[in-house]
Amino acid sequence: MADIKLxxxxxxxxxxxxxxxxxKGIxxxxxxPSCQSENVEELN
Ligand SMILES: [Zn+2]
Incomplete structure (x- = not known):
């Protein structure tokens, strides 16, 4: 089942x-996705 991997x-x-x-990112x-910046922080 390919879905499980995803x-x-x-x-x-x-x-x-x-x-x-x-x-959301992986x-x-x-x-x-808006400005292509890598200056992002993770939200918990
Ligand atoms: Zn941005």
């Missing part, structure tokens, strides 16, 4: 420190 990749919520956009290198 569910293991947890999406985390991030907030861009440059433009204030909040979004992985270690997360880029703001």
């Amino acid at each position: 569910k293991k990749l947890k999406t985390k919520r991030y907030k861009c420190l440059d433009c204030g956009n909040s979004f 992985g270690r290198r997360v880029i703001c």
Whole structure:
């Protein structure tokens, strides 16, 4: 079942420190979808 693999990749919520956009991201290198900044912080 391919779906199981996808569910293991947890999406985390991030907030861009440059433009204030909040979004969901996967992985270690997360880029703001709005301004492409890497200056983001993880929200818990
Ligand atoms: Zn941004």
